[in-house]
Amino acid sequence: MSTEDKSVRKRYEQLADELARQILDGVLRPGDRLPSVRATCEARQLSPSTVFQAYYLLEAKGLVRAMPRSGYFVNSHAKKRAPEPARSTPREGAHAVDITDLVFEVLGAAKSREIVPLGSPCPHPQLFPLDALRRSLTTSTRKLSEWSAVDDLPPGNERLRQQIGKRYLAHGLDLSLDEIVLTNGAMEALSLSLQAVARPGDAVVVESPCFYAALQSLERLGLVAIEVPTHPGEGADLSELARIVERDKPKACWFMTNFQNPLGCSMSREKKRALVQLLARHAVPLIEDDVYGELYHGGRAPDSAKTFDRSGLVLHCCSFSKSLAPGYRVGWVAAGRYGREVRRLKLMTSLSGSIPAQAALADYLQQGGYDRHLRRLREVLSNQKQALVDAVTRHFPVGTRLTRPEGGYFVWADLPWEATDAMTLHRLALAEQISIAPGPMFSNQGDFRNCLRLNFGHPWGPQLEKAVQTVGRLARPRPRQHVPPAPVDDRAI
Amino acid sequence: MSTEDKSVRKRYEQLADELARQILDGVLRPGDRLPSVRATCEARQLSPSTVFQAYYLLEAKGLVRAMPRSGYFVNSHAKKRAPEPARSTPREGAHAVDITDLVFEVLGAAKSREIVPLGSPCPHPQLFPLDALRRSLTTSTRKLSEWSAVDDLPPGNERLRQQIGKRYLAHGLDLSLDEIVLTNGAMEALSLSLQAVARPGDAVVVESPCFYAALQSLERLGLVAIEVPTHPGEGADLSELARIVERDKPKACWFMTNFQNPLGCSMSREKKRALVQLLARHAVPLIEDDVYGELYHGGRAPDSAKTFDRSGLVLHCCSFSKSLAPGYRVGWVAAGRYGREVRRLKLMTSLSGSIPAQAALADYLQQGGYDRHLRRLREVLSNQKQALVDAVTRHFPVGTRLTRPEGGYFVWADLPWEATDAMTLHRLALAEQISIAPGPMFSNQGDFRNCLRLNFGHPWGPQLEKAVQTVGRLARPRPRQHVPPAPVDDRAI
Numbered sequence: 001m002s003t004e005d006k007s008v009r010k011r012y013e014q015l016a017d018e019l020a021r022q023i024l025d026g027v028l029r030p031g032d033r034l035p036s037v038r039a040t041c042e043a044r045q046l047s048p049s050t051v052f053q054a055y056y057l058l059e060a061k062g063l064v065r066a067m068p069r070s071g072y073f074v075n076s077h078a079k080k081r082a083p084e085p086a087r088s089t090p091r092e093g094a095h096a097v098d099i100t101d102l103v104f105e106v107l108g109a110a111k112s113r114e115i116v117p118l119g120s121p122c123p124h125p126q127l128f129p130l131d132a133l134r135r136s137l138t139t140s141t142r143k144l145s146e147w148s149a150v151d152d153l154p155p156g157n158e159r160l161r162q163q164i165g166k167r168y169l170a171h172g173l174d175l176s177l178d179e180i181v182l183t184n185g186a187m188e189a190l191s192l193s194l195q196a197v198a199r200p201g202d203a204v205v206v207e208s209p210c211f212y213a214a215l216q217s218l219e220r221l222g223l224v225a226i227e228v229p230t231h232p233g234e235g236a237d238l239s240e241l242a243r244i245v246e247r248d249k250p251k252a253c254w255f256m257t258n259f260q261n262p263l264g265c266s267m268s269r270e271k272k273r274a275l276v277q278l279l280a281r282h283a284v285p286l287i288e289d290d291v292y293g294e295l296y297h298g299g300r301a302p303d304s305a306k307t308f309d310r311s312g313l314v315l316h317c318c319s320f321s322k323s324l325a326p327g328y329r330v331g332w333v334a335a336g337r338y339g340r341e342v343r344r345l346k347l348m349t350s351l352s353g354s355i356p357a358q359a360a361l362a363d364y365l366q367q368g369g370y371d372r373h374l375r376r377l378r379e380v381l382s383n384q385k386q387a388l389v390d391a392v393t394r395h396f397p398v399g400t401r402l403t404r405p406e407g408g409y410f411v412w413a414d415l416p417w418e419a420t421d422a423m424t425l426h427r428l429a430l431a432e433q434i435s436i437a438p439g440p441m442f443s444n445q446g447d448f449r450n451c452l453r454l455n456f457g458h459p460w461g462p463q464l465e466k467a468v469q470t471v472g473r474l475a476r477p478r479p480r481q482h483v484p485p486a487p488v489d490d491r492a493i
Numbered sequence: 494m495s496t497e498d499k500s501v502r503k504r505y506e507q508l509a510d511e512l513a514r515q516i517l518d519g520v521l522r523p524g525d526r527l528p529s530v531r532a533t534c535e536a537r538q539l540s541p542s543t544v545f546q547a548y549y550l551l552e553a554k555g556l557v558r559a560m561p562r563s564g565y566f567v568n569s570h571a572k573k574r575a576p577e578p579a580r581s582t583p584r585e586g587a588h589a590v591d592i593t594d595l596v597f598e599v600l601g602a603a604k605s606r607e608i609v610p611l612g613s614p615c616p617h618p619q620l621f622p623l624d625a626l627r628r629s630l631t632t633s634t635r636k637l638s639e640w641s642a643v644d645d646l647p648p649g650n651e652r653l654r655q656q657i658g659k660r661y662l663a664h665g666l667d668l669s670l671d672e673i674v675l676t677n678g679a680m681e682a683l684s685l686s687l688q689a690v691a692r693p694g695d696a697v698v699v700e701s702p703c704f705y706a707a708l709q710s711l712e713r714l715g716l717v718a719i720e721v722p723t724h725p726g727e728g729a730d731l732s733e734l735a736r737i738v739e740r741d742k743p744k745a746c747w748f749m750t751n752f753q754n755p756l757g758c759s760m761s762r763e764k765k766r767a768l769v770q771l772l773a774r775h776a777v778p779l780i781e782d783d784v785y786g787e788l789y790h791g792g793r794a795p796d797s798a799k800t801f802d803r804s805g806l807v808l809h810c811c812s813f814s815k816s817l818a819p820g821y822r823v824g825w826v827a828a829g830r831y832g833r834e835v836r837r838l839k840l841m842t843s844l845s846g847s848i849p850a851q852a853a854l855a856d857y858l859q860q861g862g863y864d865r866h867l868r869r870l871r872e873v874l875s876n877q878k879q880a881l882v883d884a885v886t887r888h889f890p891v892g893t894r895l896t897r898p899e900g901g902y903f904v905w906a907d908l909p910w911e912a913t914d915a916m917t918l919h920r921l922a923l924a925e926q927i928s929i930a931p932g933p934m935f936s937n938q939g940d941f942r943n944c945l946r947l948n949f950g951h952p953w954g955p956q957l958e959k960a961v962q963t964v965g966r967l968a969r970p971r972p973r974q975h976v977p978p979a980p981v982d983d984r985a986i
Contacts (some may be wrong), residue, residue, distance in 0.1 A: 104837060104840070107646075107840065110643065111643055111644070111646055113640065113643075122642065122643065125639040125640055125642060125643070126639055128639075130637070130639055134634050134635065134637065137630065137631075137634045137849055138630075138631050138634055141627050141630045141631055141634075142627065142631075144623070144627065146618040146619055146621075146623055147606065147618055148820055149615065149618055149819035149820030150603065150604055150606075150615065150618070151604070152820060153600075153604055184677050184822075184843045184846075184847070185843055185844055187841075187842065187843050187844055188842070188843050191842065191843075195713065199715075200693045200715045213841065216841040217841070220688065220838070220841060220842070222692075222693045222715060321844075326642035327641055327642030327645060327845065327847075327848035328847055328848065328849065329677075329843065329844065329845060329846065329847045329848070330847075344597060345713070347597070347600065348680075348706065348709040348710070348713060349680065349681070349684065349713070350677045350678055350680050350681050350684075350822065350843075351678055351680055351814075351822065352820065352822060353677075353822065353847070354677070354820075354821055354822045354823075354846070354847030354849070354850045355820035355821065355822070355850075356630055356821065356847070356849045356850055356853065357847045357848075357849055357850065360849065
């Protein structure tokens with residue numbers, strides 16, 4: 001695609017986005033006519049083809065329809081997409097974490113390519129620059145020093161940490177490279193962070209719903225989870241958190257501040273600042289799981305809470321697994337005042353990361369293609385989100401609420417109370433070769449039985465559209481349901 | 494120093510070495526008179542000063558003594574090489590594990606190439622087929638499927654598990670591939686195994702001395718270590734173990750059955766069988782750390798305890814880090830009846846291993862060069878062991894005891910009680926740019942203050958010879974010692 005094509009394409013998408021927002025915000029209402037193509041061309045200095053493309057796109061998304069010889073009109077069902085779900089209300093207090101077979105059953109389904117991956121935790125692999133990564137692997141392999149096994153002991157490959165440091169710097173964060181410890185993916189970063197700040201029996205605050213792996217990590221380390229009420233658009237409720245911090249004296253918070261899994265929600269910049277300040281007053285460390293931060297759909301990168309950290313209490317955990325190289329298992333933690341402790345824990349836990357993968361990523365980042373790749377990836381995800389949201393709006397029971405993530409690749413659907421229970425729905429869907437991630441995966445209290453996490457990290461097409469339709473059909477309450485046993489055997493995982 | 498000086502120095506050292514060997518081999522026996530200086534000068538075409546220097550050196554080492562007007566005579570206690578150390582006598586019962594900064598200080602020293610690596614945990618990287626591994630990395634990278642991030646979820650890369658299964662089969666062990674779970678090195682294998690069989694507060698039996706990482710893993714998981722008396726030649730004392738199993742009801746044993754770190758000792762085939770039977774009677778799982786098993790120096794591969802496992806209670810933990818590819822961080826556990834649990838723990842802990850490294854090793858093993866490489870590696874290590882043992886015998890204080898490992902790359906030196914304390918020695922040696930691994934690293938009770946672990950995994954040469962000589966000199970008791978602070982800053986690790 002030429003540069004010119006690109007800029008043209010960008011302009012028509014910008015226009016479509018702007019109009020879509022006006023429709024969703026109620027500025028343009030059902031039945032309203034869009035400005036004529038000619039008027040829009042003149043007002044915005046755009047070519048007719050750009051404006052037409054924008055209108056076609058809106059039509060394809062079901063937001064407007066063309067009326068012969070009259071122009072484009074806002075659709076009646078477009079006025080409101082599924083509304084957002086309400087804030088969660090977890091049981092108060094600390095609870096021992098109990099992990100069920102459910103997570104493994106759902107992850108087992110994700111391993112089979114026969115199953116439509118609405119419940120998958122991963123995006124589609126073709127979204128990643130696998131060829132460029134292969135080249136970097138080959139190039140960096142040739143240069144691997146015989147001493148790298150020693151040199152790359154924690155904190156890990158220096159060139160890669162420099163590249164990561166540069167990216168922080170571009171976001172206004174000037175971190176010491178010593179603070180950045182490379183890990184086997186973000187999961188190890190999070191687990192080491194937990195171990196650096198908490199001991200068995202301690203309480204840790206998590207969101208509700210929250211990423212099941214957080215609950216599993218807590219369980220494994222003998223920690224106790226306190227779930228804080230969480231707004232599906234804005235994240236953890238800070239006044240509730242303040243109460244919990246006072247009352248339960250937790251040893252840490254583990255929050256996903258951007259595009260939270262499973263909700264897709266983000267804390268605003270102001271809220272992140274307030275969170276960091278609240279926790280700093282009580283000297284409570286924040287384990288910030290920011291693995292989706294690079295996958296924002298709008299034009300502006302979100303901040304991390306780490307940005308506001310003045311006391312070194314934020315352990316910022318990231319990885320390349322969601323944004324660049326799944327399977328390489330390279331993550332890191334910028335551990336603030338816990339850098340030394342995390343380095344030691346890393347050395348004790350797994351000695352070092354895998355050297356070829358670290359070297360390859362250092363090379364890839366040095367080549368400079370990462371931001372270009374990210375821009376494309378964000379756009380693809382944004383489009384796929386739109387397609388999924390539209391499909392859910394079309395096919396799910398009336399009354400379904402849906403989150404509005406501005407990044408990542410998950411939405412959270414909250415079905416009306418009379419809909420099929422999510423656990424039943426999970427089994428019914430699996431029997432039709434479709435995975436979903438039922439709400440109870442994301443709570444240690446069995447909550448969210450009307451909720452699903454849906455993945456839009458896969459190229460949209462008829463198969464996904466049909467799968468959403470099927471899940472929507474299965475979700476509608478029926479007189480009698482035959483619930484088959486789950487066909488997925490977790491021996492595969 | 495000029496070349497001439499160097500060769501002169503070498504000649505007197507060569508002569509001293511030769512005479513020392515004759516003494517150790519019994520050619521020259523206690524009370525024997527060394528040939529006169531004049532006779533030696535004539536016979537060997539050496540200057541009197543060279544011969545005198547050699548004799549002085551032997552005297553300094555306590556191998557000979559000068560008798561006025563009579564010449565030099567072999568000392569009575571010089572007749573034999575250092576005998577083996579005695580069985581350990583750890584305090585009885587269970588003890589909370591306390592990890593000191595010591596381990597990090599010693600490991601920090603291992604990162605610097607300026608420091609002679611007698612205390613290093615690693616062998617020299619040039620012992621490994623780095624070029625062949627690079628080729629395998631390049632080849633396998635080209636073939637990497639876009640789906641490998643999903644396909645290689647635990648238990649991990651199937652081709653690599655097949656290759657590992659084949660190697661077990663060659664040792665007479667026909668394991669199910671599902672039982673073999675790939676991990677980030679043996680350390681993760683051991684940690685997952687511990688988590689599969691024990692909960693915080695449980696007791697686990699370890700050897701005494703034992704690998705410090707075992708003590709660290711226990712501490713991290715809130716487990717309690719029971720140290721069993723261990724013979725430096727034959728491993729854990731089984732009658733003591735039987736008493737402990739009856740009395741303390743441990744939830745597991747973590748033993749290194751072959752070429753134990755730090756002792757170098759191995760259990761005999763019969764002892765391994767008896768161990769497995771003893772533990773099976775009490776349903777106690779054995780976590781068998783067998784990372785050095787491939788590094789046997791004799792002609793015959795040792796068995797693993799896993800060979801005798803009839804009840805699936807042995808979790809056999811291995812890796813390629815010591816024998817093939819340090820830094821790739823690929824290990825595994827053949828987990829017996831705990832396969833499913835370990836797979837799940839792996840998924841929860843770090844999702845999967847690094848895909849490029851697993852694929853590269855699968856390719857390398859399939860190429861078929863591994864056994865050839867191992868044969869060469871074993872021979873090199875065996876020769877280096879001999880050189881180290883000889884040097885220690887020459888230079889260490891009279892009364893030093895030394896283990897006789899038949900594999901791996903560590904020996905354990907037990908210094909006479911009047912020698913410099915190992916912790917002091919560690920600091921004195923570091924000040925001379927030499928690392929050693931002092932005994933207290935290998936005990937949670939601060940034991941083994943007269944012991945050192947010495948590494949023979951590095952190509953022998955004058956630098957190592959001199960380092961052994963220096964450590965031997967520092968070990969000799971002196972009236973007053975100035976102990977400098979350790980120059981190694983563990984921020985480097």
